Amino acid sequence: MSTDGANMLTETGADAATVIRLENITKRFGAITAVKDISLDLKENEFFALLGPSGCGKTTLLRMIAGFESLNEGRILLDGKDIAPLRPNRRPINLMFQSFALFPHMSVRANVSYGLEMEGVRGDELKSRVDRILETTQLTEYAGRKPDQLSGGQRQRVALARALVKEPRVLLLDEPLAALDKKLREHMQLELKRLQHEVGITFVVVTHDQEEALVMADRIALMRDGEVKQCASPAELYEHPNSRFVADFIGVMNFLDGEVSVEGVAVQGLGVLTGRSNGDTRTGDRACLAVRPERLTVAPATAERLTHDNVLDGTLTDIAYHGQDIGLHIAVGDNGQVLIARLSAAAEGAADFKVGDTVQVGWQTQNALILPDDSKT
Amino acid sequence: MYQRLRTFLFVGPGLAWLTFFMVVPCLLVFLYSFFERGVYGGIVYDFTFENFDRAFDPLYLAILLKSAKIAGLATLIALLIAYPAAYAIARAPAQRQPVYLFLVMLPFWSNYLIRTYAWIVMLNREGLINRALLDFGLVGEALPLLYNEASVVTGLVYNYVPFVILAIYSSISRLNPEIAEASEDLGAPSYKTFLRVILPLTLPGIAAGAVFVFVLSIGNFITPDLLGGGRVQMVGNLIYDQFLEARDWPFGSALSLILIGVMMCLLFAQAVAVNRSAEGTR
Amino acid sequence: MSSRIPRRRDPAKLFLGGHLWLVYTFLYVPILVLMALSFNDLGLPTAWGGFSLKWYGELAQNDAVLRAALNTVIVAVVSTILATLLGTLLAFGVERRQRRNNTMEALLFAPMIIPDIVLAIALLSFFTALNFTLGLHSIIMSHVVFNIAFVCAVVRTRLRNFDFSIVEASIDLGAGEVTTFRRVTLPAIFPGVLAGGLLAFTLSVDEFIIAYFTAGAGQGSTTLPMQIYSMIRFGVTPEINAMATIVMLVSFTLVFISQRIDRKAISQ
Numbered sequence: 001m002s003t004d005g006a007n008m009l010t011e012t013g014a015d016a017a018t019v020i021r022l023e024n025i026t027k028r029f030g031a032i033t034a035v036k037d038i039s040l041d042l043k044e045n046e047f048f049a050l051l052g053p054s055g056c057g058k059t060t061l062l063r064m065i066a067g068f069e070s071l072n073e074g075r076i077l078l079d080g081k082d083i084a085p086l087r088p089n090r091r092p093i094n095l096m097f098q099s100f101a102l103f104p105h106m107s108v109r110a111n112v113s114y115g116l117e118m119e120g121v122r123g124d125e126l127k128s129r130v131d132r133i134l135e136t137t138q139l140t141e142y143a144g145r146k147p148d149q150l151s152g153g154q155r156q157r158v159a160l161a162r163a164l165v166k167e168p169r170v171l172l173l174d175e176p177l178a179a180l181d182k183k184l185r186e187h188m189q190l191e192l193k194r195l196q197h198e199v200g201i202t203f204v205v206v207t208h209d210q211e212e213a214l215v216m217a218d219r220i221a222l223m224r225d226g227e228v229k230q231c232a233s234p235a236e237l238y239e240h241p242n243s244r245f246v247a248d249f250i251g252v253m254n255f256l257d258g259e260v261s262v263e264g265v266a267v268q269g270l271g272v273l274t275g276r277s278n279g280d281t282r283t284g285d286r287a288c289l290a291v292r293p294e295r296l297t298v299a300p301a302t303a304e305r306l307t308h309d310n311v312l313d314g315t316l317t318d319i320a321y322h323g324q325d326i327g328l329h330i331a332v333g334d335n336g337q338v339l340i341a342r343l344s345a346a347a348e349g350a351a352d353f354k355v356g357d358t359v360q361v362g363w364q365t366q367n368a369l370i371l372p373d374d375s376k377t
Numbered sequence: 378m379y380q381r382l383r384t385f386l387f388v389g390p391g392l393a394w395l396t397f398f399m400v401v402p403c404l405l406v407f408l409y410s411f412f413e414r415g416v417y418g419g420i421v422y423d424f425t426f427e428n429f430d431r432a433f434d435p436l437y438l439a440i441l442l443k444s445a446k447i448a449g450l451a452t453l454i455a456l457l458i459a460y461p462a463a464y465a466i467a468r469a470p471a472q473r474q475p476v477y478l479f480l481v482m483l484p485f486w487s488n489y490l491i492r493t494y495a496w497i498v499m500l501n502r503e504g505l506i507n508r509a510l511l512d513f514g515l516v517g518e519a520l521p522l523l524y525n526e527a528s529v530v531t532g533l534v535y536n537y538v539p540f541v542i543l544a545i546y547s548s549i550s551r552l553n554p555e556i557a558e559a560s561e562d563l564g565a566p567s568y569k570t571f572l573r574v575i576l577p578l579t580l581p582g583i584a585a586g587a588v589f590v591f592v593l594s595i596g597n598f599i600t601p602d603l604l605g606g607g608r609v610q611m612v613g614n615l616i617y618d619q620f621l622e623a624r625d626w627p628f629g630s631a632l633s634l635i636l637i638g639v640m641m642c643l644l645f646a647q648a649v650a651v652n653r654s655a656e657g658t659r
Numbered sequence: 660m661s662s663r664i665p666r667r668r669d670p671a672k673l674f675l676g677g678h679l680w681l682v683y684t685f686l687y688v689p690i691l692v693l694m695a696l697s698f699n700d701l702g703l704p705t706a707w708g709g710f711s712l713k714w715y716g717e718l719a720q721n722d723a724v725l726r727a728a729l730n731t732v733i734v735a736v737v738s739t740i741l742a743t744l745l746g747t748l749l750a751f752g753v754e755r756r757q758r759r760n761n762t763m764e765a766l767l768f769a770p771m772i773i774p775d776i777v778l779a780i781a782l783l784s785f786f787t788a789l790n791f792t793l794g795l796h797s798i799i800m801s802h803v804v805f806n807i808a809f810v811c812a813v814v815r816t817r818l819r820n821f822d823f824s825i826v827e828a829s830i831d832l833g834a835g836e837v838t839t840f841r842r843v844t845l846p847a848i849f850p851g852v853l854a855g856g857l858l859a860f861t862l863s864v865d866e867f868i869i870a871y872f873t874a875g876a877g878q879g880s881t882t883l884p885m886q887i888y889s890m891i892r893f894g895v896t897p898e899i900n901a902m903a904t905i906v907m908l909v910s911f912t913l914v915f916i917s918q919r920i921d922r923k924a925i926s927q
Contacts, residue, residue: 068558089564101555105577114573118564166563387752391745391807395766398804402781403773409784462682465675477679479918484686487910488865490887491903495689497891498696498900505692539686567671596774598868603891613776620780620872630784633777640774 016043019202020065020170025074027060034060036226037074042170042204047196049213050206052223053249058206061223062172065204066095078169089118094163095172098179100155102147108158109134109143115166133165136198153184164199173205177212189215210250214238222246242278244371247290254296254339256289257373265289265370269333273310275368291368293342298328300349301358308362314339316357326350330361410631414624428631437615441635444611447526447601448594451533455541455590456583458534463545463582478546485539493603496532497523500604524606532600537593541586548582549575581651588647592640612636690907697900714901721898726879727886730795734870734882735863738802743856745803746810753811754818770808778804779872786873793875798882801873802863809862810855817851850920857917861910 020042027035035057042048050058063069065076067088076084083091094115103111112130121129134140137157147155156176163171176192177185193216196203207213213220214234221231222245230237230246241247244255258267260281264274265288273289281287299306301313317338318329328341339361343350353359410428413421431437466477484492499505500522507519522528552575560570594600598613605611612632619629697715701708718724753763770778782801786793825847829839867884874880883906890899 066562068562087561088558089561089566095559095562097555097559099553099555101553101559103556103560103574103578114560114565115563118569162559162563384752384755387748389752391749391752391811392763392766394745394803394807395770398782398785398800399770399773399778400766402778402785405784405788406777406781458682458685461675461678465679468672468675480683481686483911483914484690486861486914487690487907488884488887488903490867490884490891491693491906492689494887494891494899494903495693498692499689535685535689538682542682592772592774596776598776599888613774616776616780620783626780626784629780633780636774637777640772644772 016046018042019044019079020204021075021077022061022065023075023077025061025064025076026072027057027064027069028072034226035064038226038228039074040221040228040231042202043219044202045200046202046218047193047216048202048204049217049220050204050223051210051213051220051249052208054208055225056223057226058208058223059174062095062174062204062206065170066093066172067091068095092166092169093172094166094168094170095174096159096163096176098175100147100159100179102155102158102162104147107144107146108139108150108161111147111158112139112162112165115162119166129165133161136164136195137161152180153188156180156188160195164195164201168201170202170204173203175206175208177207177209185212192216214250222249241290241369241371242280243374244288244290245374247369247371252293252340252342254291254293256337256339258287258289260285260287260370264365267333267337269335270312270337273368274365275370276366277370281370281372286373288371288373289368290371291339291363293327293340295363295367296339296341297362298330298341298343298353299360299362300352301360303360306360306362309365310368311360311362312339314359314361316353316355316359319353319355321345326353328353328359330359332361406630406633408630409627410634412627414627428628429635431628432631432635437632440610440615441612443526443609444595444613445639447530447533447609447611448591448597451530451537451594452587452590454530455534455538456587459538459541459545459586460583463542463549466542466546467549474550478543481539481542485536489536489599490603492536493532493600496528496535496604500528500531523604524608526605526609528604529601529609529611532604533590533594533597536600537590540589544586544589545579545582548579548585552578584647584650588643592643595639596636693900694904694907696897697904699897699900701897714897715905717898718901718905723881724883724886724898724902727881727883730879730881731864731883734795734798734802735860738799738806738863739856739860741799742803742806742810742859743852746807746855746859747814747852749807750811750814750818754815767808767811770805771812775805775866775868779869782869783872793873794877794880795874797873797875798870798880801869802866805869806859806863809858810852813855813858814848814851817848817854821847853920854917857913857920861913865910 018041022038022040022042025035025038026033038057038061050061052058060069064071067083067086067090071084074084075082078092083093088095103114106114109130112133113126116126116129131140134143137160139154139157139161142150142154142158147158150158156179173192177188180188189212192203192205205213205216214237217234219231219233220237221228222237223229224245230242232240237246237250241250241253247253248255256265256267256270256273258265258270258273260266260283261272262283264272266272267289275289275291297306297308305311312332314330314332316328317331318327320327320329323345325342325344328343330339330341331337332339341361345351411424411426413423413425413427432441462481466474466481469477497504501507502519502521502523504522506522507516510516511519556574556578557570560574561567565573595611596613597611598617601609601611601614602617605614612635616629616632616636619625619632698710698712699708700711700713749767753760753767778801782797782804785791786797791797825843826839829843830836834842865884866882867888870882871885871888874882874885887899887902887906890896890902
């Protein structure tokens with residue numbers, strides 16, 4: 001798994017064929033470089049996510065693949081051929097817009113048929129293909145309605161059907177779930193995943209919501225300021241982030257800043273703490289110890305001493321009740337550092353914690369990471 | 378209760394004014410159209426349909442039809458001129474659009490008489506256009522450009538084009554830009570995107586502009602009067618004549634009623650067209 | 660190696676741009692020609708006789724024109740004040756009601772749609788039937804009719820975008836109804852009222868047909884548009900060019916000012 005450098009021609013475990021190769025793509029808007037020398041391979045039949053904070057260039061990258069932005073440098077290879085000179089209407093790629101962009105004056109059926117009509121498909125073939133996709137997306141009974149007579153979720157399905165009926169090589173989706181309410185969003189995440197499996201086409205989704213990416217994608221490219229910081233599977237990103245930015249963006253992470261020493265990270269007031277290292281850091285470097293909330297074990301100070309590799313003493317400053325689990329905010333040391341631990345509400349003793357209690361917090365070395373300080377990059 | 382009184386106080390005066398100075402006068406016109414003209418120009422209160430009969434006499438019918446023809450021509454030309462202009466403005470950089478619109482509307486805010494007069498200066502025998510044609514040797518002698526139907530149509534188009542541009546522009550600017558992109562993404566070449574997606578969706582603006590021009594043109598008095606030189610008789614001139622010269626107020630009233638009737642039909646048709654376009658082509 | 664989507668000099672873009680400039684030419688050449696002629700010593704398009712303010716001078720001596728201008732201002736000012744008052748009140752009364760009354764809407768819309776010649780003859784018939792003497796006052800009364808509708812429309816739009824919760828906030832903070840109106844509501848909608856007033860003023864100044872019909876026979880009730888009309892009808896003299904230029908410049912200035920007010924109000 002190569003995770004460093006500007007070239008992110010990553011290989012995944014699967015030897016799946018590459019359907020789109022982005023080679024050294026750069027895009028400038030005046031003085032600003034929105035996309036900096038990005039290279040990525042998108043595989044056949046995979047659900048790929050472009051994830052990142054707003055302004056990182058993910059939407060620009062997506063629009064370049066769709067053909068709505070030109071490239072300043074680089075190539076976009078579809079099945080080996082450079083498609084960058086092609087206009088959007090000539091690419092076998094379709095884009096699902098954030099606003100869905102349904103044609104308000106056309107019925108659902110007319111919307112879905114539109115793309116096929118542009119290809120010259122007529123008569124029975126047109127009807128049967130449209131009927132089939134309407135069934136797949138469960139829109140058959142709404143075929144005669146106009147967009148303004150549909151709910152948000154239904155409109156999204158129309159947008160999907162309209163693009164998928166053309167059987168593109170790749171389907172691009174720009175923040176597909178942003179316009180939906182929370183409950184629907186969660187349902188649609190799984191729906192999209194199921195759909196992708198069913199049609200077998202590569203989906204490339206742009207999203208700023210890391211939870212969404214984790215649920216839906218087979219692989220995620222996490223971007224920042226026009227560059228891909230890490231490109232890997234959700235599990236890989238979560239368990240083995242390659243930098244502080246990635247560790248912080250994905251899920252919740254605790255950070256304790258300090259200096260690299262021979263055994264681990266020396267944190268002011270807390271001593272030397274241990275964790276796994278990528279080998280990216282040398283003694284003396286600024287670094288941080290990163291550990292996930294669910295990897296922390298918490299016990300009352302009065303209980304038997306914890307036997308973990310690292311044990312700290314602290315005070316409970318806050319308890320956040322999340323229904324199925326509990327977040328414990330523990331102040332450790334004298335420098336205002338707070339660790340957040342997460343335990344299941346059903347766990348032994350979970351209900352007994354009270355704000356103000358003194359507690360012990362512990363973790364094993366292999367469950368923590370030592371990451372270089374990249375807060376400036 | 379207090380609420381009611383309050384509303385009454387607010388709405389009362391304005392409403393009263395409108396009722397007294399608009400509704401009542403219009404009702405009067407309505408009534409007059411059914412009466413007869415007195416010998417010395419007064420009103421004889423005998424109920425009759427004669428005025429309407431007369432209105433559909435070949436002589437007057439011809440005038441009504443000519444007015445419709447001129448108004449229709451003006452509308453068509455105005456739309457053809459306005460649509461590309463509105464489209465161009467809508468595609469301009471966002472900060473420049475208000476400026477472009479302002480410049481389009483500015484002439485519209487100056488005096489109607491003067492705008493019409495300007496074309497007298499442009500079109501008459503010693504006018505600018507003839508001057509230019511003569512000086513460049515394109516014609517041997519001055520062309521009679523003025524005082525005909527064409528000059529009336531020109532005047533009408535000139536006066537109303539800015540508003541049509543505005544109406545179409547607001548329709549175009551309200552379109553979700555992603556819709557045009559979606560059409561292109563689905564494989565449509567630009568002209569098909571325009572015909573199948575953009576044009577139908579801007580129909581409300583087109584309808585609004587068209588009705589505006591037509592209604593104002595058909596009832597227009599000043600333009601045919603000044604630019605038609607007495608040779609082009611439209612409904613507006615006819616009504617003017619009946620009231621101030623022929624002193625046949627009942628007939629003039631009947632003509633006005635017909636004019637309003639035509640106008641209401643158009644507004645109704647516009648409303649239907651707008652509704653229909655929202656329902657789409659299929 | 661770089662590849663890009665050929666952003667061809669889109670032929671559509673050239674056509675559209677060219678067309679727009681042609682439209683601007685079409686719109687402005689007649690106006691500019693008039694303005695240029697007003698400074699032409701010869702006064703006619705036949706030849707350029709040299710720059711001269713002669714025609715403006717003649718205009719300034721023209722008593723009829725000056726009187727008409729004064730009348731126009733009087734009519735415009737009075738009808739604007741009345742219309743703004745009535746129209747604003749009307750807007751408030753209508754916009755606050757929950758139920759949409761269709762007859763009311765039609766009534767408010769009507770003055771803007773009725774062809775002006777029809778309104779003109781209707782008013783003439785009305786005044787005559789009442790044996791009402793015509794004069795500047797009848798013009799004023801007639802102008803108020805369509806001005807009310809326009810002011811009302813403008814103010815209503817303003818009210819629609821008006822966040823009513825600021826009124827509630829004011830009351831919650833202890834202010835009475837009148838104080839709230841004076842210190843919260845009025846300042847908030849004032850730009851709308853001003854815009855409506857300016858619109859009414861402009862419309863009144865330019866209005867010809869209704870004035871013509873309701874002015875009556877007297878010499879003392881001629882408005883500027885009426886004067887312009889007779890000047891055009893009874894022989895084109897170069898003075899008209901000067902008149903036209905002045906009127907246009909005044910309109911343009913008024914529109915410009917009202918745009919400024921509008922722009923400032925929006926940014927607040």
